[in-house]
Amino acid sequence: MQHSTPQTASAMVMSPELCGAAIITAVYVLLMCMRFVWIDCVHYQKVADMYEKDDQQRGRRPPPVPPGSLGLPYVGDTITYLIAVQNSDLRSYxxxxxxxxxxxxxxxxxxxTTVFLDLIDGTDFLFRNEGQGELSLLPxxxxxxxxxxxxSSSLPFTEGPIHKVLKNHWQRNFFDVSAVSRRVQTIEELAVKHIREHWPGQSVEMASxxxxxxISLYTFDVVCELCLxxxxxxxxQKLRLDIQVYAEGFYCLPLRFPGSGFYRACEAKKRLTRMLELVIVQRRHELxxxxxxxxxxxxxxLLSQRDETGLSSTDQEIAAQMLLMxxxxxxxxxxTLTHMIELVAAHPNAYAKLLQEHAEIASVKKEAELLSKDDLCSMRYSWRVLQETLRLFPVSANLFREAATAFQYKGFTINKGWKxxxxxxxxxSEPEMFRDADSFDPSRFEDTDGGAPPYSHFPFGGGLRMCPGDELAKQVIFVFFHHLLKNAQWRPVEAEHKVAPSYTCVPSPSPAGSLFI
Ligand code: HEM
Structure with missing residues (x-):
């Protein structure tokens, strides 16, 4: 066994001076190391930037990705974004x-990862580049x-030639102005019936x-009759109840257990598909x-459409398109119609102008004479009111596409797969595009009846994915408004009145509650 000598023991105990010197030396060495690391990093960055610039000039390396923060994995900015949508405050966001x-x-x-493009140029870019050559944006x-x-056979999921052929056929035979005009009579009969049954007339004082x-009952009846x-x-009624449950599933987590919203939506989809397939079989026979x-x-x-080999779509494919409709x-x-009714009620000037426009149209009509295509075209002020309503309450706050390949835009690289x-x-709400942007002012669309600067107002989207139902929606709204103005006066019930309806769901917002008038 060895014992430490008194000399060894005394060597292990440092004097306070020695200890202080050791600490100062350690701190000094640490600072020097940090300095070198710092200089190294900055230098490295400078050199890297230099090489990157050089590479970019020679076309070897792509430009940087757009600035921005991706935040936490998966969650990212989603919660902040959703709160802004919920509070109707995307502008501050x-x-x-x-x-x-x-x-x-x-x-x-x-x-x-989602890249928000600049205004105007970015929107132009988004609408022009879907399915175009090498640089291709996908839905x-x-x-x-x-x-x-x-x-996957439903229109929004189809791409390229299949999407184009389907949409062209639909447009020609069902959605374009003349095809829709042929159906105005049906729309008008439904509007009159609904106003009579569900909206108390002038004779009923203070009814609400x-x-x-x-309005949802009316628009659903129109779609069922015109589409199906x-x-x-x-x-x-069965279709209406199930479609509600089905659409709610879009905003649920995809957890399929009994009782979950997603499960209920899947069950509703099965019932809807069965009902639709029965209607399809019957209509096939009639055809x-x-x-x-x-x-x-x-x-x-849809049933009359044939592909280049002469084949028609299967019943399942047709049921998928009908579900979409x-x-x-x-x-x-x-x-949109609800927002419009509320905005008009809150703006007596607009209300008076609409009354005048529709009274003029009604004044030259015989008793029970239906609205013509020309009557609908002459509803110029109504069109401005609709445009302004859609500006204040766009159905889609943002339109998204996906990069099929990496590409460059205004000096930035946008990677494949990014939104x-x-x-x-x-x-x-951009003051440069719309003066006094928060106010309801249909006259801003007066200049050319589309008076907004190009790509500043796109309520029905644009490019290949543009809404095919724009003309139909306009006529469904105008016809209803015409008869509502003829048969009723309305104002919001004070206690329930909200000038700016809040939004309840994402990404397609609807008025909170049911406007009480
Ligand atoms: C006020 C009423 C409406 C508004 C504001 C509206 C708005 C929109 C918007 C913004 C889009 C996306 C466009 C894009 O991504 O560029 C869209 C797509 C679509 N809309 Fe509408 N829509 C309305 C009524 C209708 C109606 C009445 C129908 C059919 C009966 C319809 C059928 C569709 C379809 C099928 C698509 C998908 C188009 C595609 O993927 O190519 N919409 N709509």
Whole structure:
């Protein structure tokens, strides 16, 4: 066994002076190391920047990605964004981003890197480049729930030539102005019936209506009759209830267990598909037997379509398109009409001008004479009111596409798979585009009846994906307004009145509650 000598023990105990010197030396060495690391980093960055510039000049390396913060994995900016949507305050959200990063910036939304493009040029770019050559933007579908609930054969999921052929056929035979005008009579009969049944007339003092609910019944009846050729109230009611449950599933987590919203939506989809397939089989027979013309309703248009080999779509494919129509064709129209009724009630000048426009049209009509295509074209002030309503309450606050390949835009690289967005919510409140942007002022669309600067107002989207139902929606809204103005006066019930309806769901907002008038 060895014992330490007294000398060894005394050598291990440092004097305070020695200890102080050791600490100072250690701190000095640490600072020097940090300095070298710092200089190294800065130097490295400078050298890297130099090489990058050089590479960029020689075309070897891509330009940088747009500035912006991606935040936490998956969550990213989603919660802040959703809160802004919920509070109808996307404007502040975008103002902060633009202040920090400039006009083009990236964020992470719903787990995906998303680049918001600059106004005007960015929107132009987005609409022009879908499916074009090498630089191709694809349609963008947010959630797994939406992908699971919709079929890949449904129009928004189709791409390239298939999408083009389908949409052209639909447009020619069902959606263009003359095709829609042929259906005005049906729309008008439904509007008159609904106003009579659900809206108390001038003779009924102080009666009140839940406007959004009543309008939703009307727009759903229109879609069922024009698209499916279905009038039976019991079947319409079943379809309406199930389509609500189905569409709610879009905003649920894709968790499929009994009781979950997503599960209920899947079950509703099964029931809807069964009901639609029965209607399809029946209509196929009617077409074969010559009892229905090929353009009688949208279902006939789909059943008569043939591909280049002469084949028609399967019943499942047609059911998927009909499912799309039942919600895409109804909800945005009902929401917009409700906003319009509320805005008009809150702005007596606009109300008076509308009354005058529609009274003039009615004054030259005989008793029970229906509205003509010319009458609808002459509703110029109504069109401005509709444009202004859609500016203040766009159905899609932002339009998204997906980069099919990496590409460069205004000196930035946008990687493959990233979302690319044009923002209606941002441009609509831009003072340079719209003076006094927060106020309701239909006269701003007076100049040319489309008086907004190009690409500043795109309520029905644009490019290949533009809404095919724009003309139909306009006529459904104008015809209803005409008869509402003729038969009723309305004002909001004070206690329930909200000048700016808040939004309840994302990404397609609807008025909170049902406007009580
Ligand atoms: C006020 C009423 C409406 C508004 C504001 C509206 C708005 C829109 C918007 C913004 C888009 C996306 C466009 C894009 O991504 O560029 C869209 C797509 C679509 N809308 Fe509408 N819509 C309305 C009514 C209708 C109606 C009545 C129908 C059919 C009966 C309809 C059927 C569709 C379809 C099928 C698409 C997908 C188009 C595609 O993928 O190519 N919409 N709509």
């Amino acid at each position: 975008f103002d902060k981003k633009v202040e920090s990063y400039g006009d083009i910036f990236k964020v992470s939304l719903f787990g995906r 963008s579908h947010w959630s797994r729930s939406i992908r699971a609930l919709m079929e 209506v839940l406007a959004h609910d009543a 050729g279905v009038k039976d109230p019991a079947l319409v 074969l037997e010559g009892r229905a013309p090929p353009t009688h309703d949208f279902l006939c248009v 039942l919600f895409a064709g109804q909800k945005p129209t009902a929401d 690319v967005a044009a923002s209606a919510a941002r441009v609509r």
